[in-house]
Amino acid sequence: MGNCQACCNRPKNTNIRISLPAICFVWQISMIILFGVFVRYDEESDSHWVEYMHKNNITSHVENDFYYRYPSFQDVHVMIFVGFGFLMTFLKRYSFSGVGFNFLIAAFGIQWALLMQGWFHSLDPTDGTIKIGIENIINADFCVAGCLIAFGACLGKVSPVQLMVMTLFGVTLFAVEEYIILNIIHAKDAGGSMTIHTFGGYFGLVISWVLYRPNLHQSKRLQGSHYHSDVFAMIGTLFLWMFWPSFNSAIANHGDGQHRAVINTYLALASSVVTAIAISSLSHRRGKLDMVHVQNATLAGGVAMGTAAEFMIMPYGSLIVGFCCGILSTFGYLVLTPFLEKHMKIQDTCGIHNLHAMPGLLGGVIGAITAATASKSVYGHEGLVNTFNFVDEFANRSVGTQGAHQAAGLCVALIFALGGGALVGGILKLPLWGDPEDCNCFDDEVYWELPEDEEMSCFYDKCD
Template sequence: MFGKQQPQPDAWSLRGFSASLTAICALLVTLFCVFTRYASEEEFSIHVSQYYSWFIDVEIMVFLGFGCLMTFLRRYSYSAVGLNFLLSVVVMIEAILLIGVAEQVIWGGHTRIEIDLPLLINATFCAAAGMIAFGAVIGRATPSQLLWLMVAMVPLYAVNMHLVFVSFNALDVGGSVSIHAFGAYYGLAASLMLGRGQRLPPSHPKNNSSYTTDVFAMIGTLFLWIFWPSFIGALASVEPTADVNKAALPGQFLCIVNTVLGLLGATLATFATSTAIHNKLNMVHIQNATLAGGVAMGAAANLHITPGGALAIGVFAGILSTLGFTYLTPFLQARINLGDTCGVHNLHGLPGILGGLVAGLAALRQDAALLGHSSGGAQLGYQMVAILVTLAIASGGGLIMGWLVTAVNPFQQKLCLEEHYDDGVYWQDVNVEAMADHHDPSIGVPADVSYHLGQRGCPGDSAHVKPAQYAANV
């Protein structure tokens, strides 16, 4: 049974990861040397004054905000912050190349990729989508699997970004659809494939937080909450010399004000809804659903939707997200074995779709100069197309890559249930925490059910399986 001894990390645990990362690093450095150069010197001072402060704010969100938010797992905080750091770096470097190729070479007529601050901001947005996807599978995938999931996501993101903004002319200045919904459903689809052959128990003794880790995660929430307007408005500014329609000039101001109001509304609604459901405040709700207003506001942030409208959108997003954490996440895990460690479906997926629809509906009452199409009705139609295409690309890509990273496994890396959500498998000076007896009522599995196949819940270990609802292999 579990608990007799502390298993130590196996020799294979990072072997494939090291080989993969070395190969990816060599390839990226080579491609940078051959295909990139700096932007023209005329743009240097303009871009620094116009974009640099916004770029730093976006980086704080991705590297510090997301990283701290994911430290809620009591045995996985090293990996939450460390892998968030590494994977964001890998995605950013790859995104500079692929988004640069798409925007500048294929459709822009350049011969090489010119690196400027807007491209760095777009690459950081791609890293944000990757970390949203990471949140769906955190604790249940090896570093090698995570690395390849992120590498494969970037070309899909670049293609989808071109379709949303160029082919469909959709409204999505803050990435409700192209960043949040894309990242969420890519991660959820991959999570579904990672769970094949290993039934997730209703609760896992390591898939929980401690008082201390919840405080650190709450600090991450506050970083995200404070800097979210910068995330939305980073690329909404207009150069002083640009020849644009005057209706677009207040776009960055509207992004800031509407996003702040959306976040305020979501925070009020989350505290009220959480208390109404539980008669006490739930920290998971407060850490996550309070941010849903920023997600939902992203697509319509640069539109004239009125201050009251922005506040109401935030309120609705906060309620939707809180209800999702309470009812939808456990329902999907029980019915289709869909693991969602950080609840990205509720914070990013559903509010992201909501944001895309809000922008389409708001377009019905906007100045045509602000729209990508001749009428609000046409804009609404293309918003729906952009949402559906994003869901198809993200979900399809996630399903394929989730299957590949489990099926193509040269080092036979398999995480046991006991090794889920545990830093001890990968980090020095940290031991894998032995789980309690597998029939311990605190685990949430009925006494007549077994959910493991051996000493540590590893497929391939000797031992027993009962044909029960919570069996490890189904």
Template sequence: MSGYSTNMRIKLPLFCLLLEFITIILFAVFVRYDKETDAKEWHDEMRNHSVGNLDNDFYFRYPSFQDVHVMIFIGFGFLMTFLKRYGFSSVAFNFLIAAFALQWSTLIQGFFHGFHNGKIHVGIESMINADFCTGAVLISFGALLGKTSPVQLIIMTLIEVTLFGINEYIILNIVGAKDAGGSMTIHTFGAYFGLVVSRVLYRPDLEKSRQREGSVYHSDLFAMIGTIYLWMFWPSFNSAVTAHGDDQHRTVMNTYYSLAACTLATFAISALVNGEGKLDMVHIQNAALAGGVAVGTSAEMMLTPFGAMIAGTLAGMISTLGYKYLTPVLDSKLKIQDTCGVHNLHGMPGVLGAIIGAIVAFFATMDIYGEGMEDVFPLIQDGSRTAKTQSLYQFLALLVALGFAVIGGIFVGFLLKIPLFGMPSDAECFEDAIYWEVPGEEGHHQLTAVNSEDPDTQA
């Protein structure tokens, strides 16, 4: 791929400001405070329903929101800084597209989920859902990391957020599937969407940039900041929008056990598949997180702690094996260049998570859930579905997510080929210097200094 001009002087300001302007107009027309954020409505609510300020949902969702927020901006952002010469772009483009995605998804999700009397009402739950949608975009970004311009990323965000909203609406409201932690709506959709875009944008001469596609010692430590934050706060992610009470509590605990087991499995398989018994930071940074993805659908269900640990162990194994054996094949045989290995961290574990969700739903009984059935499976509770049909609908939802990912990814892939959006050439990938004023760097400048001396020295 020969690349188009990566000079961002006009196009980046143009798209950023234009989209921000359109967003502000749409917000002015459609977006209003919900009854928990509006001064007048909340005080009316308190008077009319004998509730107090401390009953505001803010106190019961905001800590979860902040954990999710940290995952989106620090977790995803730093996880991608592992590349030796792409740290600025990783953390800052992550920042840019997340900042746009959360505004845009407030509108899109609002049209589907919070539209009353012609207005979108926003509060802490819409903020969490906007961050969730942002997560899907950042997963897709992971597949494309280092090979796209920021304008391409913004265009992708615009379309992907829109498709995410439709897909999510179909899965949750029409299919009636459960997916609180987004194994299907976020991970499966985000990963396969990004992989398909990457396939369409296949770069036959990417070898020319391979020397920059690895890490250096400190960049791997920066990436571990992202990993550990994602790992620690994943329980908050999966539980952030589940029903209050036992549901949030249980979701947190299941995710915590799944991740702990996943970590041991990842270390085990990483050492096993390496010829010399050494561990690989790529596996630890990524596969240890697959346990969170794998219980994204089922963590709110009565999965049981040991069930969560089995899910996590499987996810860690599959994911590590994927990094070792599948990623190279995807690249060489299927022409899918997956920079961060999102297929191993989000794709396969997302599908696994959907399947586990369907299995656990299959075994739902009133004996196990009691009156809690209403929160987890309202359609089983009200008699409109049996556990078996719910299970089938869970599988159907997976197919919907995959379908949206593939078709949407093809569309966006071809859209991004429009030269106007800019794109680095195959020899310029994974390089901050094409987008950034890069400061002198000890090691880097040194390298130059030392190299430039070589002739003198040898002369």
């Protein structure tokens, strides 16, 4: 209770009664206005679809892109809300915030993402409106994933107001970065190793670095897990793990593209479970497993397969990717996270460096190498063109050039993450946002009305 006393002596205002509702209302009303001006249905979700079918000799409703992508969309949706949300319930006294704030910022973020990404990708030049359909809402979920990853690094140390601000900027940066990587550089990144994981991971780490709290040890009592909160987190882990094939294939090419992305991701994930658990056992003097590794490092294979999922990386290639990532990610939790905290002032609550940043980087590199070594003998002529979309102004691009552009895309993701993180971290450091005191981090009680018998931690209410 010494910490409680310490807290009482330094009252920091965590009252968000004005700021949170204000930001929610201003932004939601802005969304309505902007959607009113800019957003319309695309030709596949508009009631003119039947006429569109006639005009384009489409004979079956099943050719509506909706039917190719909806099952994957719902899986991605589950990953965003249940996967990320429950993965962040692992702390003993921060489960409400983990799943609740994730819910809030994702629900806000997808709206803003529809606008920002739509602006770059779905602008109808004839009338200046953004036309949305199934692919847009998948991409909005993807875009938000970047911010949720960043949230993982800050979990327990920021207020919901800060998270809303972070999401606004994060989504904006993401949309620009993604446009540069996919459209200007013309790199392929169906599962987002670069655009989502590398960007989101380093973005969050830099923010966490800017917001470094030297006295975070004051809330050490709340930094562990509880037996049941660890089981809750496994819900998140498993839904992420199971549906990652859908994540990496959701916006892949129809037909073999989606099919192959699923198989590759499935294999990489299976492989990383086995090696993550092996390293976890090896690192304990009696061979005991650590839940942190099982909850996180098992997923690294899916991250690293994000760019190359569509490519002809071959089943054994996918297994190798998963093999390496399971090891690397577990070592990250064992060695790098403590190192980053101690020597680099990066407090990474969920270890996103090991689950997203590093495997994302690796995924980008794997994508570049796989692209550079692609060949017509393996892909077939049409297959090569389809897979890398070598059409129009890119019709003459060689695979070597493509590999170089993939690498360039990775650099863009990194630059946006580092620069953007510094900028957003700076904004979040302003003493406006109602973030908790060092001794009250990782505590739901700061932002939630808790069930009566649960209010066992110390808070200002009780200081008087």
